[in-house]
Structures are given as structure tokens and as C-alpha cells.
Amino acid sequence: MKWIKTLKFRLMFTMMALVLLTILIITMSIVSNQRQAIEAQARQELTALGRLLVTNSLSSLLFNDEESARQTLLSLQVRPDINRAVIFDENARRFAEFQDQTVQTQIDPAWINTVLQQDRPQLVRENKAGLHLVLPMISHGELIGALYLLDDRTSLNTQMTAFYRVVTITVVIAFFASLLAMLWLISLFIMPVNQLLETIRAITLHKDYRRRAPAASTLEFNQLTDSFNQMISEIEHRGEQLEQANSELEQRVKARTEALETALALANEANQAKAEFLAVMSHEVRTPLNGVIGFAELLKLNQLDNDSRETVELLNDSAQALLALLNQILDFSKLDADKIELEQQGIELATFMRSVVETNRAKADRKGLAMDLKLQDSDCTVMGDALRLRQILNNLIDNAIKFTDKGRVDIDVFTHHSDGEDWLSFEVSDTGSGISPSKLKQIFSPFAQADSSVTRKYGGTGLGLAICAQLIKLMKGHYGVKSEENQGSLFWFKLPLQKLEAPSVTPKPLPLPTETTAASGELILLAEDNEINQSVAEGMLRNLGYEVEIVSNGMEAVSCCMQHQYALILMDYHMPQLGGIDATRQIRDSGEQGPNQRTPIVALTADVQRHVENQFRHAGANDLLIKPFKLEQLSRVVNQWLKRGNDNAQTAVPVIDDTVLEDIRQMSGDQASSLIGNIVELYLQKSPDLIADIHQGARQGDAEQLFRAAHALKSSSANIGAVRVSEVARQLEKLGRENLLEHVHPHLDVLREQYEQATVMLKARLREA
Amino acid sequence: MGVSGGSVVAVAEAPDSRSLIAALNYNFAKYAHWPRDEEQQSIHLCFFTERFKQSFAGLQDKAIFNKPVKVRQLSQIEQSRDCHLVYIDRSERSLLRRLFLFLQDKPVLTVSDITGFSDEGGMIEIFRVNNKFRFKVNQSRIESARLKMSSQVLKLAVEVK
Incomplete structure (x- = not known):
């Protein structure tokens, strides 16, 4: 149907329609005009003929001579279109008649009577048969009869047919003539347009703008x-x-671009240099600090008189303060340069929060402050950077303790939903001095403390909250503070909640401070170039009961490792000849025959930048200890890797928490003994079924069953103080809820073991009761 | 030139026959032309016999070429001088010779139903055939009287001489 839209067709169609319309109008008017003319002429002729006949037959009628009249009428034979002629006398009686035998027609007597009675000059009627004419026959004013004539219009029709033929031929010729004219006319339009179009198409197709359209006529x-x-x-x-x-x-x-690239390269170099400077500075400042702190710690272990002890304490505190200050300045400058990268790891929130609070409890205790942690709906594992989160919380809690003289510090953790997102909120509230509204605004700005007097009184850089604020922003969180002077403050922040479905690698809970008791005398290799640091670390390790072998660069460390097997290797980062990372890699790459292929390696570095730790871990280091470290920190790391920490942790929690049963005993008074007996017996009766259910659920892959049984076991065990069983049941319950049955089997063994211990002890308690 | 009265069929006896004859005379007058027609004020149709008086009276005041028709009954032959047409019926056969003599050079159209009238010097002779009136015309006599008869009449005549 595309051709309908062409100009050619439309022009042609329109013009031909016009031509046809014109021809039609002209033809119709000519035809109708001609027909009228021919008819009028025919009528006239018929009337004239009638008049002649009347004249010629008047005497015949007068003298009653029918024969003569008939003769007169017979003369009409030469006119084929005159079909019939009749002469009537004055009484409308037929006097004489002529009729073409081929046609039969009826004469309406009314016509004759009309003429005879009304004395009309003539009467003309037309019908299918033809043209009827009635003329009166008048002799000297006397009406003596009438003449009737019928014209069957043969000649008229013949004439019209001939005329139509001529008209038709003329129309056809005119149509084709105009068609030819139109084709010529259209070619006049279309040809140049098509040529132009062709040129345009060629230009568009070949993008050749040198082409030109040909000239048109x-x-x-x-x-x-x-x-x-x-x-x-x-x-x-x-x-x-x-x-x-x-x-x-x-x-x-x-x-x-070249200029920019050069500038960018310069800027990058400068930035790199800055980062290098930061790293070096951090290392350079930390190393002497390490010495100060380490020796102070070692001094404390000696038998000192009170004055000296106090001096050493002060020395240690000052060094610690300096370290904290240095850390804050480094953190702040890194945040400022967007150098901080956040890690995403699973954090088991409840455990994590407990450990944070416990770390700070000592400080609160010293000031006589109560400290409470409220965990609400927080029994879950979330994604986040544990290190930085701990930093923020430590800062807030530390501030709260610092500015509160009496009363309490409360930490609330809860999840909530707002603005279409799930949030994890932390609140640290105190009953301290509070902050005046005027200061409240800039409390999160760097170097702003409530008052310059505050700085004098409490110390600190004033960077802590600014760092917290930046870290929270980095975690896409929000923060704020509510405070009333002399009433207390409430610092809060919230982070987008990202629950982790799979069970996380549980961060190891910080164990309670370890006793510095002598260990088994295992051999530890210490690779450290700084002599002060060597002495500090050696002192500490020996204090912990280990034998120490010291090397001062990576090369020596590697060669030692080829010869002896060590229980643990402590590897410094910056060392001459061969750095800690490369040395670690070489030790790990030494192959199966290398004696220290599986020996735990703990990296030591003053460089707190994330990539250093990553590089170490990539090279094969198992853990990282940031210098300067306290004896306590070193002890924890070393013991952990030498399997001491676990034992310590386990023994820390008793199989049966007697306080629970004791509480019941106190509450129930006289019947206490029988009540406790009943409770314990009931537990011993029911719990084997629950444990059987747990095993069955694990075997059959029925997470629902496992979850229910573990949940029941968890609560009933907690009720009678079987805390270890309860804890294992809690872990199983969680796995059941999250449908992670493939992880339950190690827990099942632990459960059996713990349950057996618990039953033995509970039966002993029963006997005592 | 004598026409015997015994051979004539007594058709003129019936009164409607007489009015038909009168009408015939009137019709002949319509187709006749007299010398100096235009000077005439009226057309005079004359007859003799009393019996035709009533029949001719019906023609009184009819018109021929817009001239009124006057009817006169003659008693004397000389009275026919002013007539345009004179009808003599068979009962006046005796007047014929004197009438012809008197009208010899006068332009008066003579009509009669006397048998042989045209042969004897009359101009138009009426007779009956098959119960219909027919007529003979003596054209030479008409011409000599300086009269003219229309061809329309002459073509109807049974005989013209």
C-alpha cells in the first residue's frame, strides 16, 4: 500500500478525479439539454404534422367522406414513428383511423372528450407507449371533431442513441487525452524531485558531500x-x-590530557609519599613507644618499693596515653585522606557486645560506676567491621566513664525499622556532667571538647568523637547526642542492619586476663631488628614461660626455620635485608620437608594500615599483633595459638552454675531441697529424650525437629544451671532455625560430652541434697 | 338537359334530410370564393321552397371567414341577384331555365338535388349514394361565373367537369 502515499499516485488520482468530475458535469448538462431540445422538437414536429392533417381532413369530415379522410391519414405511412392516427367526429365517434399493425395501444376517451368539450387548442400526453397528441378540428369557429396522433418516439430514441454514442466516444477520448497530458505533467514534477531524492539518498548513504543534484529543465x-x-x-x-x-x-x-596525566602522576606520587610518610612515622614513633611500654610492663613484674612502683605505673600510663594519642591522630589523618577501608565480616552481636563492655568494666569499677549492657532482639550475626565498631563503642563508653563521677553507664543495643530500612542502634547513656546546648552542636567537630577546662581536667585530644562520627558516616550510619547539663548524656548511633544468614566465624571472645604462670617452656622464634623491642618481647615471653630465640632480620629467620622447629614465630614487619612478609612467605613455601611449615606465625607491626595485615595474611601469617603491645595482649595471642587460651576459656565457664540452684533454694524456703530434687530429677528424665530428638532431627535432616528439641533443652538446662549444655543447645537451636544442618555434627559430640559431665555433677548435687 | 322528376328519390321529404342539405350548402359556401369577397359584409344563402325555411333558418348568423351568414327565401328569380348561393330543390324544377338565364353572368353558386342539374348548367349537384350525400361539380360553369371552389371540395366530388 506504499504506492498510495506516493506523490505520483496522489497527483494522478486528484487530477483524474477532477477531470472525470468535469467531464461528467459537462456531459450531463449537454445530454439533458440535448434531450430536452430533441423532445421539444419532436413535440413541435408532431403538432405541426397534426395541424396539417387537421387542415387536410377537415373537408372530409365536413362532407362526411370517410374514404377521403382515410386516404389522408394513410399518408402517415411514410412516418415510421407515427404509430397511430384517428379522426373523431364531434360526438367522439371514430370517423377515420390509421394504425401501424405492429403496435396495440389504448386511446384514453377522456383525452378526446376533454378536447371536444373544453375547446382546448391541443392536448399532449406522454407515457410509456409514446407521445400522444389530440388536436381539435375547427371549421370557421365550429368544433366538428378531433385528431389523435401517437408518436412512439422511435426516431427520437434513435437520435438520442446516436447522440449518446457520440458523447461516450468524446468522453473516452477526452479522458485518455487528459491522462496523457497528466502523465506528462506529473513527469514534469516527479522527474526532478526523484533526481533530487536520488542525490540526497546517495549523499546520505555514502556520506559524500561532494555530490550535486543535476539541473532540472x-x-x-x-x-x-x-x-x-x-x-x-x-x-x-x-x-x-x-x-x-x-x-x-x-x-x-x-x-x-598529557598535562593532566603528568599532574595526576605528580599528585599520586605526592600522595604515595604522604602515605609512606604516615606509615614510616607510625612505625618510627611506635618503635620507641614499644620500648617504653614494654620495659614499664617488665618493671612492674619486679619487686619494687611503693614509690618506684608508682613511678613505673605513671610511666606506663603516660606511655599508654601517648600511644592512644598517636593512634587517634593517625586515624584522624587517615580518615581525612579517605584511607580507611572497612572490612565486612560476621559479628555475633551478643558475644561481641559483652566483650566490649567487659573490656571497659574495669575502668568503670575503678570509678565506682555501675555498668549495664542491655541487648534487645540482638541475638544475631551482623555484617560489619568489628575492629572499627569496637573502636567507636570503646570511645563512647570511655567518654561516658571519663565524664561521669557517680551513677551509672548504660549501653543499649536494639534493632528497629524506620525509613524503609532495618537499623541496628547503639546507645551509650551516662549520669555524668552533661554538655551545655551551646557546645552540643560542635561536639562531633574535631578538637572540640566541652570546654578547654575539660581538656585540662580530663585530658584527651578531642579527636575521639570526630573519628567516631567519620567512621559512622563511612558505615552509612547516623549518630547524635542528647544531653542535659548535670543530668547526663546519651550518645547514640545507628547502622544499616545487615543480618548474616550463614553462621559466622565467631570472633574469638576476649578471654579474661591470663595468669602469667609459667608455660611448658616451648621454643619461640622472635624476628625483630630493633634491640629495645627484642629485649621487651624476650622479657615478656620468658615471663610467660617460653624459651626465646632471637634473630634480627628475615634472612636469619628463614635460615633458622630451616634448621629448627619452633612452637611459634613472631615476625616483625620492617626488617633489613628481608622484610617480615617475604620471610613469612619463604617459610610457608619451604615445602613439606620444612620443619616450620605449619608453625603459627604472628606478625608484629607498628603499621596499622589495613593492607599490611592483608599482605601478611596472604603470605601465610596466622595472626597480627600491633606494636606496642602489652604483656596481656602478647600472652593472649601466644596462648591462643599454643592452644592454651581455649582451655582457659573452657574452664572459665563451670559445667553447672550453682548460683542458679542456689537462687531457687533461697526463693522456695523450707521445701527447697525437695523442690530442687524434683526439678533435677525431672530434667534428668526429660533431657535424654530431647537429645535423642536432636540426633534424630540431624540424621533425618529435619531442621524443625532439631530446632524445637534444642530450644527446649536450652531453656530447661539454663533453668537448672547446666550452662554449658544450654550454650551448646543454643548453638544447635540457631543452626536448626537457619536450616544449616550440615554444621551440627561437631556440636552433637560436644553436646554428648557436656551432657554426660552435667549429669554426673547433677546426680552428685542430688545426693548432697 | 332535362331531368325527370319521376326518377328522383324523394329523399328531400324527411325534415333531417333537409337540414343536412342546408348544412351541405353552408359547407359549400365555406369552400367557395366569390369575386370581390373582401367587399362583402355578409354571405347570403338563398332558397325557394317553404319546406326548407326551417332548415336554413338554423344557418342564420353562423360565420364564414368572420362574415355573418344571412338566409333568404326567394319568391322571384330576380331576387337571386344579391345572393351568393342559391339552392333549388326538385320541387322548383320549372324555374331552372329562367334562373340559369338570369344568373348566366352573375357570380352566384347554384346548388340543387335535381338529377342532371350539373349537366344542365348547374354548378353543384347533390345526390344520395348508400344513404349518404355525394355531389358532382361543374367546374367549367363555376369558372365561367368567376367563382372558385376549394380543392378540398373538389377532391371530395364524385365527378368534376
Whole structure:
């Protein structure tokens, strides 16, 4: 149907329609005009003939001579279209008649009577049979009869047919003549337009702006093609200009890019240099600090008189304060330079929070402050950077303790839903001095403390909250503070809650401070170039009961490792000849025959940048200890890797928490003994079924069953004080709820073991009761 | 030129026959032309016999070429001088010779139903055939009287001489 839209068709169609319309109108008017003329003429002729007949037959009628009248009428034979002629006398009686035998017609007597009675000059009627004419026959004013004539219009029709033929032929000729004229006319329009279109198409297709449209013979089209050609040459010209401008621009862009690249490289170099400087500074400052702190710690272990002990304490505190200060300044400068990268790891929230609070409890205890942790709906594992979260919480809790003289510090953790997101909120509230509204605004700005007097009184850099605020922002969280002077403050922050479905690698709970009792005398290799640090670490390790072998660079460390097997290797980061990371890698790559292929390696570094730890871990280090470290920290790490920490942790929690049973005993008074007996017996009766259910659920993959049984066991065990069984049941319950049955089997063994211990002890308690 | 009265069929006896004859005379007058027609004020149709008086009276004041028709009954032959047409019925056969003599050079159309009238010097002779009136015309006599009869009449005549 595309051809309907072409100009050719539309022009043709419109013009031919016009031509046809014109021809039709003209033909119709001519035909109708002609028909009227012919009919009028026929009528006239018929009337004239009638008049003649009347004249010629008047005497015949007068003298009653029918024969003569008939003779007269017979003369009509020469006129084939006169079909019938009748003469009536004055009484409407037929006097004489002529009739063409082939046609039978009826004469309406009313017509004759009309003429005879009304004395009309003539009467003409027309019907299917033809044209009827009735003429009165008058002799000297006397009506003596009437003449009737019938014209069957044969000649009229013949005439009309001939006329129609002529008209039809004329119309056909006119139509085809105009068609030819139109084709010529259209070619006059279409040809140049098509030529122009062809040129445009060629230009568009080949992008060749040198083409020109050919000249047309018609003046207007010639102007059109001329204009088009001008336009194209203009475009060609512009295109050339544009190309030129483009190449110039390209050159300029290239030049600029080069300049920018140079500048960027310079800036990067400068930045790199800054980062290097930071790292080096951090290392350089930490190393002497390490010495100060280490020796102070060692001094404390000696038998000192009170004055000296106090001096050593003060020395240690000052060094610790300096370290904290240094850490804060480094953190702040890194945050400022966007150097901090957050880690994403699973944090088991309840355990994590307990450990944070416990770390700070000592300080609160010293000031006589109560400290409570409220965990609400927080029994879950979340994604986050545990190190930084701990830093923020420590800072807030530390501040709260610092600015509170009496009363309490409370830590609330809860999840909630707002603004279409799930949030994990932390609140640290105290009953301290509070902050005046004027200071409240800039409390999170760097170097802002409540008052300069505060700084004098409490110390600190004033960077702590600023660092917290930046870290929270980095974690896409929000923070704020509510405070009233002399009433207390409430610092809060919330982070987007990202629950971790799979069981996380539980961060190891910070164990209680370890006793510095003598260990088994295992051999530890210490690779450290700084002599002070060597002495400090050696002192500490020996104090912990280990034998120490010291090397002062990576090369020596590697060669020692090829010869002896060590229980643990402590590896410094910055060392001459061979750095700690490369040494670690070589020890790990020493192959199966290497004696220290599986020996735990703990990296030592003063560089707190994340990539250092990552590099160490990549090289094969198992853990990292940031210098300077306290005896306590070193002890924890070393014991952990030498399997001491676990034992310590386990023994820390009793199999049976007697306080629970004791509480019941106190509450129930006289019947206490029998009540406790009943409770314990009931537990011993029911719990084997629950444990059987747990095993069955694990065997059959029925997480629901496992979850229910573990939940029941968890609560009933907690109720009678079987805390270890309860804890294992809690872990099983969690795995059951999260449908992670593939992880339950190690827990099942632990459960059996712990349950057996618990039953033995409970039966003993029963006997005592 | 004598026409015997015994051979004539007594058709003129019936009164409607007489009015038909009168009408015939009137019709002949319509197709006749007299010398100096235009000067005439009226057309005079004359007859003799009393019996035709009533029949001719019906023609009184009819018109021929817009001239009124006057009817006169003659008693004397000389009275026919001013007539345009004179009808003599068979009962006046005796007047014929004197009438012809008197009208010899006068432009008066003579009509009669006397048998042989045209042969004897009359101009139009009426007779009956098959119960219909027919007529003979003596054209030479009409021409000599300086009269003219229309061809329309002559073509109807049974005989013209």
C-alpha cells in the first residue's frame, strides 16, 4: 500500500478525479439539454404534422367522406414513428383511423372528450407507449371533431442513441487525452524531485558531500536543485571546518590530557609519599613507644618499693596515653585522606557486645560506676567491621566513664525499622556532667571538647568523637547526642542492619586476663631488628614461660626455620635485608620437608594500615599483633595459638552454675531441697529424650525437629544451671532455625560430652541434697 | 338537359334530410370564393321552397371567414341577384331555365338535388349514394361565373367537369 502515499499516485488520482468530475458535469448538462431540445422538437414536429392533417381532413369530415379522410391519414405511412392516427367526429365517434399493425395501444376517451368539450387548442400526453397528441378540428369557429396522433418516439430514441454514442466516444477520448497530458505533467514534477531524492539518498548513504543534484529543465525545480546544491556545498564546507576544528580540539585535548596525566602522576606520587610518610612515622614513633611500654610492663613484674612502683605505673600510663594519642591522630589523618577501608565480616552481636563492655568494666569499677549492657532482639550475626565498631563503642563508653563521677553507664543495643530500612542502634547513656546546648552542636567537630577546662581536667585530644562520627558516616550510619547539663548524656548511633544468614566465624571472645604462670617452656622464634623491642618481647615471653630465640632480620629467620622447629614465630614487619612478609612467605613455601611449615606465625607491626595485615595474611601469617603491645595482649595471642587460651576459656565457664540452684533454694524456703530434687530429677528424665530428638532431627535432616528439641533443652538446662549444655543447645537451636544442618555434627559430640559431665555433677548435687 | 322528376328519390321529404342539405350548402359556401369577397359584409344563402325555411333558418348568423351568414327565401328569380348561393330543390324544377338565364353572368353558386342539374348548367349537384350525400361539380360553369371552389371540395366530388 506504499504506492498510495506516493506523490505520483496522489497527483494522478486528484487530477483524474477532477477531470472525470468535469467531464461528467459537462456531459450531463449537454445530454439533458440535448434531450430536452430533441423532445421539444419532436413535440413541435408532431403538432405541426397534426395541424396539417387537421387542415387536410377537415373537408372530409365536413362532407362526411370517410374514404377521403382515410386516404389522408394513410399518408402517415411514410412516418415510421407515427404509430397511430384517428379522426373523431364531434360526438367522439371514430370517423377515420390509421394504425401501424405492429403496435396495440389504448386511446384514453377522456383525452378526446376533454378536447371536444373544453375547446382546448391541443392536448399532449406522454407515457410509456409514446407521445400522444389530440388536436381539435375547427371549421370557421365550429368544433366538428378531433385528431389523435401517437408518436412512439422511435426516431427520437434513435437520435438520442446516436447522440449518446457520440458523447461516450468524446468522453473516452477526452479522458485518455487528459491522462496523457497528466502523465506528462506529473513527469514534469516527479522527474526532478526523484533526481533530487536520488542525490540526497546517495549523499546520505555514502556520506559524500561532494555530490550535486543535476539541473532540472523547469525553472522552479532548477531553483530548488540550485538551492539544494548550495546547501550541500555549505554543509561540505562546514564539515571540512568542523573536521579541522575537531582535529585541533583533539590535539588540544591530547595536550591537556598529557598535562593532566603528568599532574595526576605528580599528585599520586605526592600522595604515595604522604602515605609512606604516615606509615614510616607510625612505625618510627611506635618503635620507641614499644620500648617504653614494654620495659614499664617488665618493671612492674619486679619487686619494687611503693614509690618506684608508682613511678613505673605513671610511666606506663603516660606511655599508654601517648600511644592512644598517636593512634587517634593517625586515624584522624587517615580518615581525612579517605584511607580507611572497612572490612565486612560476621559479628555475633551478643558475644561481641559483652566483650566490649567487659573490656571497659574495669575502668568503670575503678570509678565506682555501675555498668549495664542491655541487648534487645540482638541475638544475631551482623555484617560489619568489628575492629572499627569496637573502636567507636570503646570511645563512647570511655567518654561516658571519663565524664561521669557517680551513677551509672548504660549501653543499649536494639534493632528497629524506620525509613524503609532495618537499623541496628547503639546507645551509650551516662549520669555524668552533661554538655551545655551551646557546645552540643560542635561536639562531633574535631578538637572540640566541652570546654578547654575539660581538656585540662580530663585530658584527651578531642579527636575521639570526630573519628567516631567519620567512621559512622563511612558505615552509612547516623549518630547524635542528647544531653542535659548535670543530668547526663546519651550518645547514640545507628547502622544499616545487615543480618548474616550463614553462621559466622565467631570472633574469638576476649578471654579474661591470663595468669602469667609459667608455660611448658616451648621454643619461640622472635624476628625483630630493633634491640629495645627484642629485649621487651624476650622479657615478656620468658615471663610467660617460653624459651626465646632471637634473630634480627628475615634472612636469619628463614635460615633458622630451616634448621629448627619452633612452637611459634613472631615476625616483625620492617626488617633489613628481608622484610617480615617475604620471610613469612619463604617459610610457608619451604615445602613439606620444612620443619616450620605449619608453625603459627604472628606478625608484629607498628603499621596499622589495613593492607599490611592483608599482605601478611596472604603470605601465610596466622595472626597480627600491633606494636606496642602489652604483656596481656602478647600472652593472649601466644596462648591462643599454643592452644592454651581455649582451655582457659573452657574452664572459665563451670559445667553447672550453682548460683542458679542456689537462687531457687533461697526463693522456695523450707521445701527447697525437695523442690530442687524434683526439678533435677525431672530434667534428668526429660533431657535424654530431647537429645535423642536432636540426633534424630540431624540424621533425618529435619531442621524443625532439631530446632524445637534444642530450644527446649536450652531453656530447661539454663533453668537448672547446666550452662554449658544450654550454650551448646543454643548453638544447635540457631543452626536448626537457619536450616544449616550440615554444621551440627561437631556440636552433637560436644553436646554428648557436656551432657554426660552435667549429669554426673547433677546426680552428685542430688545426693548432697 | 332535362331531368325527370319521376326518377328522383324523394329523399328531400324527411325534415333531417333537409337540414343536412342546408348544412351541405353552408359547407359549400365555406369552400367557395366569390369575386370581390373582401367587399362583402355578409354571405347570403338563398332558397325557394317553404319546406326548407326551417332548415336554413338554423344557418342564420353562423360565420364564414368572420362574415355573418344571412338566409333568404326567394319568391322571384330576380331576387337571386344579391345572393351568393342559391339552392333549388326538385320541387322548383320549372324555374331552372329562367334562373340559369338570369344568373348566366352573375357570380352566384347554384346548388340543387335535381338529377342532371350539373349537366344542365348547374354548378353543384347533390345526390344520395348508400344513404349518404355525394355531389358532382361543374367546374367549367363555376369558372365561367368567376367563382372558385376549394380543392378540398373538389377532391371530395364524385365527378368534376
